[in-house]
Amino acid sequence: xxWETVIGLEVHVxxxxxxxxxCGCATDFGAEPNTQTCPVCLGMPGQLPVLNKExxxxxxxxxxxxxxxxxxxxxxxxxxxxxxxLPKGYQISQFAIPLVERGHLDIxxxxxxxxxxxxxxxxxxxxxxxxxxxxxxxxxxDLNRSGVPLMEIVSEPDxxxxxxxxxxxxxxxxxxxxxxxxxxxxxxxxxRCDANVSVRRKGEPLxxxxxLKNLNSFRFIKQxxxxxxMRQIEIIEDGGEIAQETRLFDSAKGxxxxxxxxxxxxxxxxxxxxDLPPLRLSASEVDAxxxxxxxxxxxxxxxxxxEYGLSPYDAxxxxxxxxxxxxxxxxxxxxxxDPKRCANWLANELLGRLKERxxxxxxxxxxxxxxxxxLDRIADNTVSGKLAKDVLDAMLDSGKDADTVIDEKGxxxxxxxxxxxxxxxxxxxxxxxxxxxxxxxxxxxxGFFVGQVMKASRGKANPDLVNExxxxxxxx
Amino acid sequence: MPFTPLHAxxxxxxxxxxxxxxxxxxxxxxxxxxxxxxxAFVHLDAEHVLAQAEASDIHRTKHGPRPxxxxxxxxxxxxxxxxxxxxxxxHILKDFHAPYDAHVIxxxxxxxxxxxxxxxxxxxxxxxxxxxxVFGPARNPWNEDCIPGGSSGGSASAVAAALAPAxxxxxxxxxxxxxxxxxxxxxxxPTYGRVSRRGIIAFASSLDQAGPMTAxxxxxxxxxxxxxxxxxxxxxxxxxxxxxxxxxxxxxTDMRGLRIGRPKEYFVDGMHPAVREAxxxxxxxxxxxxxxxxxxxxxxxxxxxxxxxxxxxxxxxANLARYDGVRFGHRNQAPDDLFDLYTRSRDEGFGAxxxxxxxxxxxxxxxxxxxxxxxxxxxxxxxxxQDFLNAFETVDVIxxxxxxxxxxxxxxxxxxxxxxYLSDIFTIAVNLAxxxxxxxxxxxxxxxxxxxxxxxxxxxxxxxxxxxxxxxxASDWHARKxxxxx
Numbered sequence: 001x002x003w004e005t006v007i008g009l010e011v012h013v014x015x016x017x018x019x020x021x022x023c024g025c026a027t028d029f030g031a032e033p034n035t036q037t038c039p040v041c042l043g044m045p046g047q048l049p050v051l052n053k054e055x056x057x058x059x060x061x062x063x064x065x066x067x068x069x070x071x072x073x074x075x076x077x078x079x080x081x082x083x084x085x086l087p088k089g090y091q092i093s094q095f096a097i098p099l100v101e102r103g104h105l106d107i108x109x110x111x112x113x114x115x116x117x118x119x120x121x122x123x124x125x126x127x128x129x130x131x132x133x134x135x136x137x138x139x140x141x142d143l144n145r146s147g148v149p150l151m152e153i154v155s156e157p158d159x160x161x162x163x164x165x166x167x168x169x170x171x172x173x174x175x176x177x178x179x180x181x182x183x184x185x186x187x188x189x190x191x192r193c194d195a196n197v198s199v200r201r202k203g204e205p206l207x208x209x210x211x212l213k214n215l216n217s218f219r220f221i222k223q224x225x226x227x228x229x230m231r232q233i234e235i236i237e238d239g240g241e242i243a244q245e246t247r248l249f250d251s252a253k254g255x256x257x258x259x260x261x262x263x264x265x266x267x268x269x270x271x272x273x274x275d276l277p278p279l280r281l282s283a284s285e286v287d288a289x290x291x292x293x294x295x296x297x298x299x300x301x302x303x304x305x306x307e308y309g310l311s312p313y314d315a316x317x318x319x320x321x322x323x324x325x326x327x328x329x330x331x332x333x334x335x336x337x338d339p340k341r342c343a344n345w346l347a348n349e350l351l352g353r354l355k356e357r358x359x360x361x362x363x364x365x366x367x368x369x370x371x372x373x374x375l376d377r378i379a380d381n382t383v384s385g386k387l388a389k390d391v392l393d394a395m396l397d398s399g400k401d402a403d404t405v406i407d408e409k410g411x412x413x414x415x416x417x418x419x420x421x422x423x424x425x426x427x428x429x430x431x432x433x434x435x436x437x438x439x440x441x442x443x444x445x446x447g448f449f450v451g452q453v454m455k456a457s458r459g460k461a462n463p464d465l466v467n468e469x470x471x472x473x474x475x476x
Numbered sequence: 477m478p479f480t481p482l483h484a485x486x487x488x489x490x491x492x493x494x495x496x497x498x499x500x501x502x503x504x505x506x507x508x509x510x511x512x513x514x515x516a517f518v519h520l521d522a523e524h525v526l527a528q529a530e531a532s533d534i535h536r537t538k539h540g541p542r543p544x545x546x547x548x549x550x551x552x553x554x555x556x557x558x559x560x561x562x563x564x565x566x567h568i569l570k571d572f573h574a575p576y577d578a579h580v581i582x583x584x585x586x587x588x589x590x591x592x593x594x595x596x597x598x599x600x601x602x603x604x605x606x607x608x609x610v611f612g613p614a615r616n617p618w619n620e621d622c623i624p625g626g627s628s629g630g631s632a633s634a635v636a637a638a639l640a641p642a643x644x645x646x647x648x649x650x651x652x653x654x655x656x657x658x659x660x661x662x663x664x665x666p667t668y669g670r671v672s673r674r675g676i677i678a679f680a681s682s683l684d685q686a687g688p689m690t691a692x693x694x695x696x697x698x699x700x701x702x703x704x705x706x707x708x709x710x711x712x713x714x715x716x717x718x719x720x721x722x723x724x725x726x727x728x729t730d731m732r733g734l735r736i737g738r739p740k741e742y743f744v745d746g747m748h749p750a751v752r753e754a755x756x757x758x759x760x761x762x763x764x765x766x767x768x769x770x771x772x773x774x775x776x777x778x779x780x781x782x783x784x785x786x787x788x789x790x791x792x793x794a795n796l797a798r799y800d801g802v803r804f805g806h807r808n809q810a811p812d813d814l815f816d817l818y819t820r821s822r823d824e825g826f827g828a829x830x831x832x833x834x835x836x837x838x839x840x841x842x843x844x845x846x847x848x849x850x851x852x853x854x855x856x857x858x859x860x861x862q863d864f865l866n867a868f869e870t871v872d873v874i875x876x877x878x879x880x881x882x883x884x885x886x887x888x889x890x891x892x893x894x895x896x897y898l899s900d901i902f903t904i905a906v907n908l909a910x911x912x913x914x915x916x917x918x919x920x921x922x923x924x925x926x927x928x929x930x931x932x933x934x935x936x937x938x939x940x941x942x943x944x945x946x947x948x949x950a951s952d953w954h955a956r957k958x959x960x961x962x
Contacts, residue, residue, distance in 0.1 A: 044804070046676050047674070048674050049711065082797065082818055088794075088797065089798050267842055269843070
């Protein structure tokens, strides 16, 4: 019996505006509780919301990037429920007419690209935070987050596996960061995901879905979905039925538990917020936002392949974030002779070393001009590629430039043929037997001689020259 | 002397005949003498009033007078003020002190006004008689056994008995005009979006509008001029609203060329006969002043009350959700759990009428009922708005009774919410359509004042004021004062 998994995702993305969605309060993460609040986001009597234009523009930009329709007239609704961290007793959201509708995102799968439909993106405000930990039987409320602008990005139920769901989320995560509309730091709750999961036998209509909440890392999302799929298949195969319910994933236990059933679901009593007139945009405003669209990851990937001749893999790696791509382009600008060498050294050498040290590319002491300086020394044979890796380590540790490191450590490559010939003669004298064998036709001994000469030079001899001179001198 | 209108006080202050302190003392004395009988004020800080008056006199000496320099104005307990409590006459906001002034309060202060206390009102402005106030009802100066109307009953009572020369009220379904009518004063509800709602405790956001309650038309114009204007911090305050020559409009002394619509739906069975007679007489007087009276129809009028009692409670059910005992206001001190904290705090904090409307609104918005109630009511609202637009193609202004009956006795309708709701039958459609409306005295029924309501197209408060000023100049109803408070 072949089972098919059906997944739709709702992603809450914090829009990185300077101030909150409906008041002037700051949105900085980690401030002292309740210091970034005002009568508006505290829900005080008589206070009124005023919409943040920057949040609108960034939501429109996101909509344009997923090729969606922008509703020139959208509406804000009140979503009513009681919770201590929801000061007004309702959340301002968009229910009936969202700002963005009908877009899509293409994700990589083992079978090639797959198009995932995006139903809508609507604007809403975040709630505050209830704090329970370390408090003896009481709860505290921090309303710094109350009123922070969010985009809720709702996908079609187009994903068929946990891996596809993760691929979609990674693609979306990369997109919003590229667009500069969100920092999307998952640990700070700036990119949060709920998953609607159901299973069915192939060809059958959609099964009953469960909604999984609290999925706050790519790893947990995969775990939670896979656990849920197994759970549902087991129930059905045992002759049971799936209950439509909301389930909370417990990442510590790797399992989920019911949070509320369909019967317990809130009736949010949505209605148009009378404090906010409909949001109207002109076509020219939307065009102006479109004109400011940065290059998107997919476009950049393709350009890297054609313009710099990179492999699809390298192009993909280097277009992961805007910072990394920017570093690469600056590097190519300073070392234009060989974009591939730039890609190799950035993707294979520098990134790994930065990761080991826990440093972001943007904070690297080896800046693009410094790395280009090292690549120049490789190109002009001052250092071998092998030694250059040691030079890079030293540059990272000391912050010095390549030439300084090479000189200090005496790593300058030996390109003087006289000096190399002298080394070769020493090696030949010490290995007369092998010289005989080579001359008798055992060609593959050349590698042995190269190794011996390089060793004698403590790695500094230019390998090409060593090769060339060896062939000459071994002839006798 | 105490019944001196606002604009006459201004003249006397500006000529130096009197100081703001003199005027403030006069009214403070009257409040001390009469408020026990009327219960018009629910909060008063006499020292603070005098301090404002002194500051005003100093400002006048140093910089010259501002538009309302030294003039005492009372405000309804629904306006947030940094000074003193703002309680909306509800137990749930007992001793609540707002850390901010409502925008209109800021504007009044900037215009030099001296703010006098907080006036009584129906709890959260929900009522038509001022009887739902947690502080007990205000009373009608014309007959202390009668209600002053509501919800701005305290403001109406205070102005009618000259405990203040002017007051601010708010009007969601008639809460300025109906009490003005029942107490024989002038009440103006501006066009929706003319006056900022920021800092005014919300009842029904799409209907609420603040406005003046005064002894005469010119006074209403003076106060309206001071509190009007765009507020960028209120998204429903209209940025490019056409401005009005408020005081110039009050110079009118005749009605030549004015076409007055008389909607047949506003002259119904069940109206008090003396109210009908007073309105008929008033319209005849308008004819003599040169106006043409045109019979018109506003066909969807009969649905206005029903639509209002869906829309207003729906909005209120959300607006009042913030009073949950968590952050401010009344909180039950021994709840079993979170749910219990909510239910007990709200049960203890809200009165019966407020609960009734929260329940009504919650029901109307519930899944499965939304289309039948809220959505249908919004459709009715559109039709009512269209009725007025159609009417204003043939008339310049509409005249109706403000209330079908004069003030009723305390307790007469408290057990019958539906009859109480019908008190606003003639005022509600104006809020649903967002139009400006004004009530002015035009006669008596059973020795109680009768009000004439004027309704104009949006942003045409000048038309209202001109018609009302001309009528006032040709009549003396506004000059009648309750004898017991002379």
